Amino acid sequence: MSDISMAPPSRLHAIVQTVQRRAFSSAADAALSVIVFGALAWLAWALIDWAVLRAVWTEENVSQCGKDTGAGACWAVIDARHRLILFGLYPFDQHWRSTLACVAIIATVILSCLPLMWSARRLSTLWMAGFATYYLLMEGSLLGLPQVTTDGWGGLSLTLFLFSSVVLLGMPMGLGLALMRRSEMPVVRGFAVLLIDFIRSLPLLTTLFTAAVVIPIILPSWLEGDKIWRVIIAFALFFACYQAEVFRGGFQAIPKGQFEAGKALGLSYWHILGRIVLPQVFRHALPSTINMVVVTFKETAIVIIIGFFDVMASAKAAFGTGEWAPYYLEVYVFVAAIYWIFIFSLGQYGEYLKGRMAISER
Amino acid sequence: MATAAELRMRVKRRKFAIQTLLVGLSMLVVVGAVTTARTNLEAQGLTSGFAFLDRGTGWDYSFSLIPKDISDPYAQTLFVGFLNTLFVGFIAIFLTTLFGFLIGTARDASNLALKTAATIYVQVFRNIPLILQLVFLYAVLINLPGPRQAMAVADSVFLSNRGLMIPGVNVTPGVALVLLCLSLAFGVAVIWRKLPPLQGFAIWVGGSLAVCLLAGLFLRPEGEAIVSVPALQGLRFRGGITIPIELLGMIVAITLYGSAYIAEVVRGGLAQVPKGLTEAGQALGLTKTAIWSRIKLPMALRSIIPPLGNQWIFMMKATTIGVAIGFSDLFYIVSISITQSGQTLELIAILMGAFLLVNGGLAVFTNWLNARMKLKAH
Helix, strand or coil: CCCCCCCCCHHHHHHHHHHHHHHHCHHHHHHHHHHHHHHHHHHHHHHHHHHHHCCCCCHHHHHHCCCCCCCCCEEEEHHHHHHHHHHHCCCHHHHHHHHHHHHHHHHHHHHCCCHHHHCCCHHHHHHHHHHHHHHHHHCHHHCCCCCCCCCCCCHHHHHHHHHHHHHEEEEEEEEHHHHHCCCCCHHHHHHHHHHHHHHHCCCCHHHHHHHHHHHHHHHHHHHHHHHHCCEEEEEEEEHHHHHHHHHHHHHCCCCCCHHHHHCCCCCCCCHHHHHHHHHHHHHHHHHHHHHHHHHHHHHHHHHHHCCCHHHHHHHHHHHHCCHHHHHHHHHHHHHHHHHHHHHHHHHEEEEEEEHHHHCCCC | CCCCHHHHHHHHHHHHHHHHHHHHHHHHHHHHHHHHHHHHHHHHCCCCCHHHHHHHCCCCCCCCCCCCCCCEEHHHHHHHHHHHHHHHHHHHHHHHHHHHHHHHHCCCCCCCHHHHHHHHHHHHHHHCCHHHHHHHHHHHHCCCCCCHHCCCCCCCCEEEEEEEEEEEECCHHHHHHHHHHHHHHHHHHHHHHCCHHHHHHHHHHHHHHHHHHHHHHHHEEEEEEEEECCCCCCCCCECCCEEEEHHHHHHHHHHHHHHHHHCCCHHHHHCCCCCCHHHHHHHHHCHHHHHHHHHHHHHHHHHHHHHHHHHHHHHHHHHHHHCHHHHHHHHHHHHHHHHHHHHHHHHHHHHHHHHHHHHHHHEEEEHHHHHHHCCCCC
């Protein structure tokens, strides 16, 4: 009896067992695992070898770059051109403003992930404050700094500007459309359904392109506005139409009895909405809303086609000069990594939240 | 004190007023837009209307399925763009659905290695903007070696900066288009017959391939082989099918991106199949493949198809990014036509109409598919 250990199996033992069960349960299973893991390991090694071990890091060593020297990634191009990629053609000595402005937007996004901020009032205050900080810093004239108009903005900071203004404008528009869609008045409801379905079956590019080229024709010139604002409003409309569907899902989760109870108590429509229904709708819609925000960030990349100098356009410009032309791969990898880090971390957070809410509702 | 009837009347009147206001405002905007457009266009000396469709374009573009010429009228050029959009869209839909199901199944697999590989794939390709992937891929393709130093696989598939050359059935492009349509019709018939998913797919692919080979056997040019294999002759390739890099970039980029999304849809569907069903299959001694194809897949399809239809529509809409690399899809043709002819409003209307038509059609098809897949008793 004494040789039976009563101690729990060690952590290592458990891991070994799991791997055995999940990857080596039979001969065929084992063969598959070895091949796939082998291929993954080879890929990872090739990537590390290229991107880290054999890479050239600084601009001074650029002569070591190229195929002949056996060097890997030439990060010298990033060292030399990262300011162009991040800030576009913004005046060089004012780049600290762009940096701070980008930090403000990123901080806004991170802060809105904290449960502490999850009330409509706090979230909207936070986003308006973040956006205002961005705009004041970038534009500058109100803070007594040299003025830089939106034409001078570019790179990652322009991408973040488009993203934050689309979300900030689109969110209330989306809520409005969702409310119109569930209105008791047939004309109002029909209008919302028509608009939402119309925008949703068109490619985003078509909507943005229409805003860029058609609006100047059909609106009088005093209403025309800047091209960037026209595109932002069209983009916000696109966001709103999708977000309205997200809110609709949230509304459907609220039992009808809650409206009726509110009405029976003699509360007004707006009172029922603001105090009883919307707080729950926001909660239900939160994971899908995060997903929508992530998708929007990804979709902003498309504005390069309409002719904006966003992070992709500035990346193209970064290897556009003769000496850096061979290193397009490094520049694209750099930009892809920026997008990936943003989108992946927000997406993972959305997944985590979804899982947590699923538990609390069980 | 107002009586209940009076209150009800007041609410009714208010609702009427709001709706009238909305209609009035919409009409005001439309009328205002039309009059402004008219004055603006007159100021630019443009005549509105669709007469320009009969004029020759006078400019060239990259890719066409049917013979093209720079003197083609606008109507035909736009039709070519529409065909290209449909062509890329349907190829992308087919490939993304195929790979999406494979990768989604791997995401759900019991084997840890498969699962890890599929997860890495999904996380890498889903989290980078499609247009960035496309431009990236195009930059790589255009920097490939020329035809003489083309990368070759088994001396029959070649990849160079001119495109991908693959062996193909030796028929004229017109016959190929007819075969493609036949294959689509056959696919619909397979769904109509409600065959089990995996079996139906195998019958569809097998049948389509057989018909293609038969067509090659009887319709090939006199004295040539059934399958034409590309071969380097001097500076360029002859024979086979050439996929130009713009088309190749579009197909590969949309497929890589879309597969990751569809894989997530498929994984979600498979995860919703109750565990008891798979365990029942195991208890009956079914193999893993049989459990997957006879139990999990048919059950999962019911929850997969509605979001899958949304992904298909997304794929169609995604073809518009072809303009970033100069692929002549409908959006590209429309935007060039606008700069060349100045008929902005008409061309935008055509663009919107085409997408409403295609995406509406896809939505109808998805609904039909969904209805076919429903359990009888429900």
